[in-house]
Amino acid sequence: MQFLVGRCRSLYGIGPSLFFSVFINDERMAPPPSSLPPPARSSRATSLPLESVVIPSPSKPHKAQPAEQQKNNIKVCIRIRPLLPSDSLAPAAADSPPKRVTRSTVALRTHTSGLVTPVRSAAVSKVPVNSGASQQEPAWLCPTPQTIIQNPHTKEYTSRSDAGKSEICYTFDRVYGPASTNEELYRESVADVVKNCVAGFHGSVFAYGQTNSGKTHTMTGSRRNKDDGVIRLAVEDIFRQIQNINTNSPEQQHQQQREYLLRVSYLEIYNEQIYDLLAPQNNCNPRFGMNSNNLQHHHLPPSTAVRIFESRTEGVQVRGLREEIVTCPQDVYELLDVGDARRKVGSTGMNTSSSRSHSVFRLVLESRASSSGGSIHKGSNNGMPPSLAPSSNSSVASDADSIASGRSSITQSLGTAIKGPVRISSLSLVDLAGSESVKATGSTGVRQKEGQYINKSLLTLGHVVHKLSEISARAEKESNSVLLPPKEHIPYRDSKLTRLLQPSLGGNAKVCIICNISPASANVEESHNTLKFGSRAKTIQQHASITEVADEKTLLRSYREEIEELKRQLNEARKAAVEVSGHTPAIKEHKEQLTGGAPSSDEEDQDDTHVLVSAIRNLESLILKAGAKSSKKTIIEKDSFSVDGMEAEDTFPSRRSLDADLKRAENADSGSSDSVDITDGAKNYSNASPEEDDQGDLLEELHRIQGMLGKVMKKRKDKPSSSTANGKKPTPDRDEEVEKLRIQLQEQEITSTMRKADSSFLQSQLYEKENLLKEVSVFLVALEKRQRALEQENAQLKEDLALANTLIKEGDKAREELTEKLAKAQQH
Ligand SMILES: Nc1ncnc2c1ncn2[C@@H]1O[C@H](COP(=O)(O)OP(=O)(O)OP(=O)(O)O)[C@@H](O)[C@H]1O
Structure with missing residues (x-):
């Protein structure tokens, strides 16, 4: 199994129009791609829309699950916190x-x-x-x-x-008493949702309850007491599960091998505004230099407001929300630390650190079968394709050869795999703010206002749940399965919270609602309300389906293709260089005589190649091999990361070690003043606004490598021949001719490489422009239509006005006549 990751984050969305939901039973797998409907749009993966995060939207009406199964998709558990002083x-x-x-x-x-x-x-x-x-x-x-x-x-x-009621007894999937632990709750109630999420189902976990009832304790846990909450336990579990997928029997292994790409976002809804908790600001990008040690609240810039919108085709989207690609639990924990530290917390009469916002931590998993027929893993390098084999400094040429020779096998095996469907699932972990009464909290001013917003959104959530449970009850009565979306109006739009949760509540997710209650008798009434909410939610019937994308619009596929293209380019360049400078024994011999054994330009070229190989390996290393055990909560960062998974990566390499690796590869070549500025991307990244960042940092990464490739070519072109540098006379015509040919070839290579880079860039630009044009033309057509309608209305109004004027005139005339008659009559 492979685990595909990236070192850059991306703002990125995939519209549901590009998705299709295939209803399958929990146990069954999706039908083969051939039976899938064609994609709505197809384009190069590089032209993905990069500006918004799509919340998986409710699937279109589809064949329903049996009612009993639908009910099981929502699990409700209760947690009573211990009594506090x-x-x-x-x-x-x-x-x-x-x-x-x-x-x-x-x-x-x-x-x-x-x-x-x-x-x-x-x-x-x-x-x-x-x-x-x-x-x-x-x-x-x-x-x-x-x-x-x-x-x-x-x-x-x-x-x-x-x-009046004698004894109110509520029944739920599970009730946890005050002595229960987060781990126990996770294992018994949440782990199933997470497991299904790794298998391809959307999942959501909510903590609901009044203020001070233990929601944040349940979701976030307590770092001080080393008591991880549901979020961290889920993250750890996901990575563990992905790793463990390969530990099954060889037959299963063959079927289940999948590669994964994970990205996370973290937002909060505060006073009906959505804020990105991971947004980089004032050079305080969580990806660069932020660590848990400097996460003091006052050092952190505030989160950034982002916008939610919904389009008929794209569903619910959060525009401007940052997504970070993550490679190991540690990556996620760092981001969580950043987000948690930014989350708005305040002291109230009931809770000294009360969450003043609803938070949604979301993890998106893209996965696909990593090979068709398993050929990708077969070969001489411990079952890995040559390009993924480990390297040493002494094996630069063989590395490049590996890349070259690996190409065909990879393209062969990936050829089919790349075309295979990519499965997309998301896990939303929601810590809701608690309902509160002004009387109980004693809040005034800002806190009171926050409380009003919190209560209003929770009230809407209550209405939505009530409506959904009514619909489900009716459907059950009529022994019908619920068809989504229901025809009745459900007030999702009444609050940002319900709009965001819409796909989870009325969509196709597997959901676990944790209702937290206080054990204090003073809070009995609120606890009853929470239990009633839970009871209602339990009756909701919900579809769960796996979402698979058949076209190219996934990050995973886009990444794969770019890496393959890069390898191909390097291979071409290298082959050409070898042909010209290395493979004619006579020329080689002659060169050795000229240089007197000093490092020749060939060797320097090999160094350059090594840099490129390292760089490509870094990209390749974004494809991690899983399958080895990861020690609980201990994720070791490795200084150098071998891409050979069979060499027992006991752990996932962290993003930081990948960054360091790439940097090393870059620095290896830093001596040249004419270097392509490969650090520009990183600089721009840290200063860029989210909108600028939207423009595909992932591709930036790839283009950076392409830039390096170009640089090597340029260096070769600019470099004086080694013989001249050595102070020896480049006499033989043959040598000059060879040099000339080499230069010509390099020029061609540069041109071709640049053209390809340009073409891919232009293609993405073109696609974006085309899309923009389409939108504008749709808008124009609508505008023209409106204009025509207005003109018609105008003309009609003019006619009406003229008519009215005529009538007025006639009326005036009649009145005058009457006045005259009246005057005459009076005279008489
Ligand atoms: N299971 C538990 N074990 C021990 N302490 C707990 C537990 N649950 C909650 N607490 C404690 O109760 C207090 C309130 O918990 P917490 O802040 O998680 O409540 P909350 O529901 O998130 O409140 P709010 O809605 O105001 O943010 C905290 O001091 C927390 O440490």
Whole structure:
């Protein structure tokens, strides 16, 4: 299995028009590509739209899953946090007079699993329970791992609407008690969504609940206590799963070998504005020099506002949102640190570090079968294609040869693989801000305003869930499967939160909703609301399907093709150089005489080739071999990264080590003053605005290598012949002729390489312009139509006006006549 990664980030979107969703059972695989409908558009991969991140949108109505299966696509679990000392100090609790509730015959037992059960037979003395947190009883009991009931001792805290009911028992997929751990919750409730996501299904995990109920603790965990939250556990799990895919039996291995490309984004919705938590600002790009040590809140620039919009063809998109390509958990953790530090947090009367925004961390996985027939992995280099074999300094020529000879086998095997469908899935991990009452939090001013925005968006989420559950219930009643999108209006557009979550709630994702509740009796009413929300969400029926893209519009494929093209170019250049300068023994001999054994230009050329080979290897190294074990939470950064996966990469090389590797390859050639400025891209990158960055940093990477290729050619052209440099007379005509030929050839190579680079660049430009033109012409047509309609309206209005004027005149005349008549009559 391979793992395809990149060192640059990209803003990048793929419109659903280019997608098709293939309904398949969870266990079954998608139909073969041949049965897939043709792509809506096709173009070179390099001309991908780079300006927006597409939120996977609900698929078009398609054949429905059986209702039972649809229900299983949404899992709801409850988590009760432990009682905190602050619970007794919360304003709501403080507001209510301490009630002397006495225990009678029911005692509680907290099991090691966190389950809290009543022990009915126990004789318990009567003690007040609301006189302090330590003496408080939890307001909730979990008689079974799936049920939750309110502690009968806290009935007086129940709202009037629920008070009449004898015992409200809620049932969920799983209820976690106060002693439960993040890891346990992850393993039992979330891991399945993540597993499915690696298999190609979209997935979403939400933490929902009132403020101070433990959502952030669940999703983010506590670094201080080394207690990872769901997000980190999911990230680690995804990488582990990708690695482990190869550890199956050889037969399965053959079927399952896939390469993956992962990218992440992180946003927050604060006061109904979307902010990019990973946006680089003021040279503070997370990719350059940012590490967890300098992530003090006050050192970080604020996040950047981005825009959400929805088009009929492209679905929900976030324009300007940054996506980072990641190669190992460590990469993701660094980004998470950046985002978490930027997220808006404030102190309220209920929570000293209350999230003031909803956050959405999103991981997109592109994957495809890495070979068809497995030929890509067969060969002499431990089963790897020659181009992926490890190299040493002494094997420059053989490396280049490897690249050359590997070409045919790669293009053969990739020829089919590149054309194969690319599977795209996303995992959204959402930490919602908590609902809060002004009375309970005691918020004023900014905090109060934030609270209003939070409540409003959560209210809309509640409406959406309510509507969806109604639709599902009706469909079930009619024993129909739900067809999406439903015809009824669902108020997704009423808040940014629901617009963003639309694909997860009304789309085709597998969802896990974690409802966090507080154990404090003062919060019983809010907890009931949360449980009701969870119960409703549980009834939603949801499709889950794998999305596969048949055309070229994926980052994965675009990357692959560019690498192949680069290798081809290098191979051509090298072959030509060998033909001219190295392969005629007589010339070689003569040159040796002239140079007296000093390094010849051939050797220098070989050095250049080595630089190129290293550079290409760096690109190639973006294709990582997985399959080896990664030690838990310990991702070792390797200084030099071998691209041979069979040489046991015990871990994923981090983006930083890849960067360093590439830099080394670049620096190896830094002596020349006429060098193509290969660092420009990086400089521009760190200073560029997100919009500028949109223009394909990935391609920049590839073009950089192309630039290096050009540079080597140029150097060869400019370089005086080695014999001259050596102070020996370049007498023989033959040698001059050879030199001349060499120069001519190099010129041709340069021209051809540049042309190819230009052509690919121009092609992408052309495509963009064409698209723009299309949009403009559509707009113009609409405008013209509108103009014609307006002109017609205008003409009609003129006619009406003329008519009205005539009528007025006639009226005036009639009035005058009447006036005259009246005057006459009066005279008489
Ligand atoms: N399972 C748990 N174990 C220990 N402490 C917890 C647990 N869950 C929550 N807490 C603690 O409870 C407090 C509130 O948790 P947290 O900030 O995660 O709540 P929240 O629901 O995210 O609140 P808000 O919506 O205001 O951001 C924190 O001090 C946190 O450490």
